[in-house]
Amino acid sequence: MYGYTGKMLFVNLTTGELEDKHIPEQWYRDFIGGPALGARILYEYMPAKCDVFGEDSMVGFISGPFNGSNFFCGGRYSVVSKSPVYNGWNDASSGGDFGPSIKAAGYDGVFVKGISPKPVYIFIDSGKAEIRDAEKYWGLTSVEFEKALAADLGCKYSASYIGPGGERMSPMACVLNDYSRAAGRGGTGAVIGSKKLKGVVCTGRLPIQIADKAGLTALNKSIAEFLKDHPMLANMRTAGSSGAFLPNLMSGDTCVKNYSVSLEETGKTVQDFERIGAPKLSDEYKTESYSCAACPMRCGAEVQVREGKYKTDENSKVARPEYESLGWFGPGIMNEDPEVVITCNHLCDQYGLDTISTGGTLGWVFECFNNGVLTKEELDGIEPFWGDGDAAVELTKKICDMEGCGKILAQGSSKAADYYGKGHEYLFVASGMEIAAHDPRRAPGYIRTYQLDPSPGRHVKGGLAKANDRMTRELRYNYRITGYHDVQETCVTEYINASGLCVFTARVFPGTSIYDAYKYVTGNEMNKRDLRFFGIRAFTMRHAFNLREGLRREDFTITDRMAGRPPLKGGPTKGITLDEVRLGDNFYNAIGYYQDGTPYLDMLEITGGLECVINDLYPPEEKK
Amino acid sequence: MNGRYSRNMPALSAEECAVLGQKHVCVVGCGGLGGFLIEILARIGVGAMTVVDGDVFDVTNLNRQLLCEETLLGTKKAEAAAARVSKINSDVKIKAVTEFLTMENGSQLLEDCDLVIDALDNIDSRRILAAVCAKKDLFLVHGAIGGWFAQITVVAPGSGVLDKLYPPKAQVPNKGNPSFTPAVCASIQATEAVKLLCGKPSTLLDKLLLIDLRTLEFTKINL
Amino acid sequence: MKVLVKFFVFDLPPGFADAELELPEGSVVKDVLDACLDLLEQRNVTMDVNELKTATVMVNNKWSDADDPVADGDTVSIIRPMDGG
Numbered sequence: 001m002y003g004y005t006g007k008m009l010f011v012n013l014t015t016g017e018l019e020d021k022h023i024p025e026q027w028y029r030d031f032i033g034g035p036a037l038g039a040r041i042l043y044e045y046m047p048a049k050c051d052v053f054g055e056d057s058m059v060g061f062i063s064g065p066f067n068g069s070n071f072f073c074g075g076r077y078s079v080v081s082k083s084p085v086y087n088g089w090n091d092a093s094s095g096g097d098f099g100p101s102i103k104a105a106g107y108d109g110v111f112v113k114g115i116s117p118k119p120v121y122i123f124i125d126s127g128k129a130e131i132r133d134a135e136k137y138w139g140l141t142s143v144e145f146e147k148a149l150a151a152d153l154g155c156k157y158s159a160s161y162i163g164p165g166g167e168r169m170s171p172m173a174c175v176l177n178d179y180s181r182a183a184g185r186g187g188t189g190a191v192i193g194s195k196k197l198k199g200v201v202c203t204g205r206l207p208i209q210i211a212d213k214a215g216l217t218a219l220n221k222s223i224a225e226f227l228k229d230h231p232m233l234a235n236m237r238t239a240g241s242s243g244a245f246l247p248n249l250m251s252g253d254t255c256v257k258n259y260s261v262s263l264e265e266t267g268k269t270v271q272d273f274e275r276i277g278a279p280k281l282s283d284e285y286k287t288e289s290y291s292c293a294a295c296p297m298r299c300g301a302e303v304q305v306r307e308g309k310y311k312t313d314e315n316s317k318v319a320r321p322e323y324e325s326l327g328w329f330g331p332g333i334m335n336e337d338p339e340v341v342i343t344c345n346h347l348c349d350q351y352g353l354d355t356i357s358t359g360g361t362l363g364w365v366f367e368c369f370n371n372g373v374l375t376k377e378e379l380d381g382i383e384p385f386w387g388d389g390d391a392a393v394e395l396t397k398k399i400c401d402m403e404g405c406g407k408i409l410a411q412g413s414s415k416a417a418d419y420y421g422k423g424h425e426y427l428f429v430a431s432g433m434e435i436a437a438h439d440p441r442r443a444p445g446y447i448r449t450y451q452l453d454p455s456p457g458r459h460v461k462g463g464l465a466k467a468n469d470r471m472t473r474e475l476r477y478n479y480r481i482t483g484y485h486d487v488q489e490t491c492v493t494e495y496i497n498a499s500g501l502c503v504f505t506a507r508v509f510p511g512t513s514i515y516d517a518y519k520y521v522t523g524n525e526m527n528k529r530d531l532r533f534f535g536i537r538a539f540t541m542r543h544a545f546n547l548r549e550g551l552r553r554e555d556f557t558i559t560d561r562m563a564g565r566p567p568l569k570g571g572p573t574k575g576i577t578l579d580e581v582r583l584g585d586n587f588y589n590a591i592g593y594y595q596d597g598t599p600y601l602d603m604l605e606i607t608g609g610l611e612c613v614i615n616d617l618y619p620p621e622e623k624k
Numbered sequence: 625m626n627g628r629y630s631r632n633m634p635a636l637s638a639e640e641c642a643v644l645g646q647k648h649v650c651v652v653g654c655g656g657l658g659g660f661l662i663e664i665l666a667r668i669g670v671g672a673m674t675v676v677d678g679d680v681f682d683v684t685n686l687n688r689q690l691l692c693e694e695t696l697l698g699t700k701k702a703e704a705a706a707a708r709v710s711k712i713n714s715d716v717k718i719k720a721v722t723e724f725l726t727m728e729n730g731s732q733l734l735e736d737c738d739l740v741i742d743a744l745d746n747i748d749s750r751r752i753l754a755a756v757c758a759k760k761d762l763f764l765v766h767g768a769i770g771g772w773f774a775q776i777t778v779v780a781p782g783s784g785v786l787d788k789l790y791p792p793k794a795q796v797p798n799k800g801n802p803s804f805t806p807a808v809c810a811s812i813q814a815t816e817a818v819k820l821l822c823g824k825p826s827t828l829l830d831k832l833l834l835i836d837l838r839t840l841e842f843t844k845i846n847l
Numbered sequence: 848m849k850v851l852v853k854f855f856v857f858d859l860p861p862g863f864a865d866a867e868l869e870l871p872e873g874s875v876v877k878d879v880l881d882a883c884l885d886l887l888e889q890r891n892v893t894m895d896v897n898e899l900k901t902a903t904v905m906v907n908n909k910w911s912d913a914d915d916p917v918a919d920g921d922t923v924s925i926i927r928p929m930d931g932g
Contacts (some may be wrong), residue, residue, distance in 0.1 A: 474727060480748035481724045484679045529698045532680065592682050603683045606697055657932045745932035770929030773856040788903065788910045794928040795901045799858060801931055834855050834926065843855065845924065846908045 002211040003065035003522035004028055008041070009107045009129050011122055013195050014055055014114030018129050021111075029524060030609030033064030033108070034498040035091035035455075036538035038080030039545055041111060043612055048548045052082045053169065053194035055114050061160050061175075061200050062109035064500025067099035067293070068208045071216060071517045072223050072509075073502040075099050075293030079160070082549075083186040084171045085412060086431040089454045089545040090186035091497075094160075095292030095300075096178035098202070099500055101158035105202035116196040121161070126204030134198040139164055141350035142176050143316045149201065161199025162189045163352020168402050169193045170410040172357035176349070180319035181292075181300075184354035186433065186455055211523030219516055224296060226510045233297065236504070237289065239278035240299035241323035245330075246270055246277035248323065248437070252572035255332040255437045257386065258363035259428045259561060262571020266334065275338045276330045285342065286320060297505055303342055310339040310393070312346065321345035321355070324459075327437025328359020333366045333384070333392055340389030344396045351400035357412055358399060360434025362392055364413035368423040378420065380404040427559045433457025441564045441573040443468035444476060448486060448583040451558045452597075454542035460503050462493025464583070479582045483590025486583070490591075491535020498538055536591055537607050540599055544613040553584070553597040628713075629669050640822040641669060645715070647821045648672040650734055652725055652753055653743035654701040655679070656801060657767050659690030660810035661743055661817075666709045668818060672717035673709065676733055677701040678724035688803040725749060730756030739820055741813060742766040742779075747790045758782040763820055767813040771799025774809035774835040777847065778816055778828045785847055789832070805837060848872055848919035852883060855926040857899075859892060870917070876904050877913040879923050902927050 006028075010019045023041065031037035038060045050056040059081040066074025077099030083090035102110065106127030119138040120131050137145050142163050149159060159177060166173035166189030173189025174182040176199075192199070210216060227233045235243045248254050249263060250270050256263045263270070274280055285303035292300070301320040305312045312318045321329065321341050325348075329341040344362075348355045366384045368374035376383050380398065382405075384391035398406025408416050414432040417423045428435050430450040436459035440446035445464025453461040467485035468476050496506045499518065506514055515526040526534075560566075564577040588595055592603030601618050604610045629641045636644070649670050651661050654677035662675055679701050685692040691704040706720035721733055725744075730752065734740060740762050744750050750766070757764045757779070764779040766786065779785045812833065816826050832845045853865045868882045880899055887894055904911045905924040917923060 472726075472728065478748050480746040481678065484724075488680075532698045589684070590682065592684065600683060606683060606694070653932050655932055743932050745930065747928070747930045750930065767932070768929045769931040770856070770927075771858065773927075773929055775856070775929060789926075790928050790930070791901065791903055793901050794903070795897050796928050796930045797895060797898055799929070799931075806932070832926075836856065838861055845855075845905065845926075847910075 001025060001028065002209050003069060005103055005106055005108050005206070005208070007107050009110045009122075009124065010045075011110065011112045011129070011131065012114040013112060013116040013120065013131070013197060016131055018131070026609070030537060031541065032495070032498040032534065032538075034062060034076075034078040034093065034500060035080055036494060036498040036541055038062045038078060038091060038109070039089065039538075039541040040612075041109075042080060043541065043545055043548070045111065046082075046113070049550065050082075052084045052087060052191060057082055057191060057194070058111055058113045059188060059191045059195070060109055060111045061102065063099045063102050064498055065521050066500040066517065068103040069210055069216065069521045070220070070294050071521060072220055073292070073295045073297070073505045074500045074517070075295060076497075076500050076502055077102065077160070078497065079175045079183040079188045081188045081191045083188070083455070084169070084190050085187050085433055086456060088431070088456075088549055088551050089542050090188055091455050091542065092175070092183035092185045092188060093460075093497055094175070094177055094181045094183040095295070095502065096181035097158045097293050098160045098177040100293045101202040102200070103208055104206050105204040106206050110200050112195060112197060114195065119196050119198055121198040122200045124200065124202045124204070126206055137198050138167060142179050142352060143350055145198070146179055153201070153203070155203055157201055157203040159199050159201040161201075162192050163350060165351045165353040165400065165410070166190055166193035168410070170353060170402065171412050171415070172354050172361070172410060173352055174354040176352050179317040180349040182349070182352075182354065184356060185458060189352055210521055212520040216517065216520040219513055219520060223509055223513055227296065230508065232505070232508055236297040236299040239282055240301055240320060241504070242281050242320060242326055243278040244323045245326045246274065248327070249273060249277070249331060252442045253437065253439050254327045255360075255363060255428070255435075255439065257334055258332060258367040258426060259439065260367055260426070262568050262573065263331065264570040265568075268334070272336055273331055275336065276326050276341055281326075281338050282320065285338065292502070295502065295505070299504065305339050305342055308339065310343045312342070316346075318342065318346045319349055324436045325355040325359060328356065328363060329392060332359055332363040332437065334387040335389045335392055336387065337389045340392055343393050347393075347396045347400050353400060353410075356436050357434045358396065360428065361399070361409055361413040361416065362395060363428070364417070364423065364426055365395060365409060367426040371426070373423045373426070374420065378405060425561075428561055430457040430558045430562070431556050435459075435562070438465070439573065440562055440578060441568065441576045444578050444583065445482070445486065447558065447563055447578050447580045448587050449490075450562065451556050451580055452553070452584050452587065454539065454546050456556055460493070460497075462489040462491075462503075464489060466493070466507075477576065479579055479586065482583055483586035486587045487536070487590045488532070490539055491532050494535040494538035495531055498534075533607055537609050539591065540604070540607065540610060540613065543597070543599075544610070544616070547597070548616060553595070628715075632668060636818070636822065643822055644669050644818065645671045647738045648674070648736055649739050649741060649817065649821070650674040650676065650737040651741045651743055652676045653745060654691060654705045655685065655743065655745055656688045656806035657743035657769065657810045657813065658701075658705065659692070660807050661741055661814055662705050662709060663690055663712070664811065664814040665817065666713045666716050668814075669713065670716060670821065672719070674719045674721060674733065674737065675702050675705040675709075676721040676723070676725055677705070678722060688801055688806055725753055725756070727752055727755070731760060734760050734762060737762060739817055740764045741817055743810070743813075747794060747796065750786055751790065754779060754786040765813045765817050765820070767809045769801065769805045769809050770796065771802070772805065772837040773799070774805055774837070775832060776809060776812050776816065776828055777832045778820065778826045778830075780829060783830070785830075788847070808835065808837065848874070850879060850917050850920070851922045852879065852886075853922065853924045855924060856929060857894070857925070857927050863890070863892070874917055875913065876906065876911050876915050876917060876923070879917055880904070880913075880925070883925070898927060899925070
């Protein structure tokens, strides 16, 4: 089979068993890889409604066909599991080198169930896997762990692992690789921690069979030619996603003061936050660039704070914060100091916490404190006045160490509000998930994705928001024809995520190159219509996991503030209130679901590959 | 005169048939109404048609949309319309626009058209279409359906009729879309379109025809 | 005063007749709609209130707003918007 190893590693940590599993070839055809294939596998092998931290709960590390193929920007892998935040489907993806490495080690993915009695890691070398003791690595931060591992192994490797945040099972825990890359969202890190699994470590150089190597090389060449003069390439190379910061802040996209007001109303201007954005952030702090596997963009960068109270350790790899972290640790709490942002971001990276969830929780704490809802006493003496960077760093440290109030805040803003019994009106969460620094009041499409994606609260699941960017204001705040665009953009994104591409870059690739690449790598045809069917299938597979967990449309909640209830009083999104119900209705209409979220039987049949879902939703005796 | 149009006559005169062959109609929306409209107008022999729809077919369209076939699910409606027209009448110059109508592209889409037909399925799009027609000084044959009901009217450019029909806060409950309703509505819209194109007076100019298919009551209301 | 109310394209039971309503002097369109709700209730017809309240209204074939006055002998046509295609 081209583009795949054809082999999955199944591990039971309770019994210590390892098994090479050959899943049906048709599954690869139908679900391609990544979250979609992960959902199909968990649907098959993980029992419904099991305890997320229990023995039956499974977690998967899964690649896509482009991982290791050398197709540009095809280096992303995904982690999949049930989420401890909302007890439904979770997938999150990450770049770096791990995706290609897992395949070079001989597997398309690793699926783990059971609970180990003591800390372990899974070591895979060229098709041979074993469970190894990880006692000495338990408790180490990302930098410490990678360094210790490198010294112990003495060979080139790539690892996907958790930090202390995951070990302590914080629902904000991410899954790390390459020091600071993270499959951040949804708390899969906590699920891995609950299994006493430090991570998966891969080494080996097994080749991946490509259907048409010459075709792929030529395609890469043509994309390189196309990108040469594309403005995105220069932007990504110099600034990465931080380049989006100032424009987004200006357009009303960023989470100013925990999304409570527009920038205009704070009395601050974009200039006040200039040092957090491009080009100043990189000019002042950047030391070098790095890239994910097979990516010509090199959008990642390392930074160093050379002096002052936030001086960073020169021996530590410190990542330049991405846009979302800049948003939350910056205007999200009204902090103007880039060194505070770098410090908070680096703490999260070291401890394995998602910067969006951590930043969103900080935003909530700041607002609660400033409005007298949380007191100094409840925050261990810390007084997080708006803009107080030191308080932000202190609180982040407490969350990382899960110490004092940090123990509560590390559960995320939603659970913290429940614990304190207050502050719910300041939550900006979808099904308990904090939201990235992309305001649905600016791009209404986000509200549908945040609410009804099977992994709620995500900004990387495509949907109407992607089309919103191309729309005039008049069209953006309209509720007509949203279903078609919403489904179409969702389908493209499902394909990007499943195949291992990058949502940043693959969208600008010229013409049909992302379909052509699929043919060159796997030998299978893909056209626009196939892509739509694939996208609907992938979405529905992830959605079906939630249906089987008993989750229904009404279980996927957003907070009123997200929909502009009440609307903002100033700025570019002044007066905007969204009709999320209609956007959801339109989406379900267009994808082929009843309004309660149940897929139509014939839609499932025509889409194909979803027999398992049909059997559960429409058992043979009830089929009409 | 071709045999193809011989059965149009004498209901339509030879001159009228010839006039029709010189006309360019834009059908906006290729769903339930649009499918039947395009079929009727292609067969009767309009000279050119621009068909506009950005959507693709899904399973819920199969019950009523003439252009929707099982093998076409997931494909663009406007492309299916163009394919259908070229199969049934190659005389018709057909242009498929696989985009949704917007304020921006509207004027360009309606360039060189003689008449516009509203076969859309939502109020906001209809308002935009009416605005573009006003700007381009084009008559609009409006049709809308819901359950057992249909409404048709001819909108003179800039008359604001649609704004009256759809007050700002109008709520439209879902009454379903059985297959017979779009056929009736589209057929009457096509009738009025042909009258207008041939220079005959339209019966529904400034009049709203309301149809209740449960009772077969047809009511004309002066607007 | 009396006004004649006609319902168009509402999903009323077949045979649901036009109704003559008795209203106080000085009534406006909004009052007619309120009276209609009572009427529907009397005739055991359930209808979403919003459906009626957001409908298009014509008084003697002239478009009317909620606050427009009605007079004795007027015919009030209430038309439910439809937008399917």
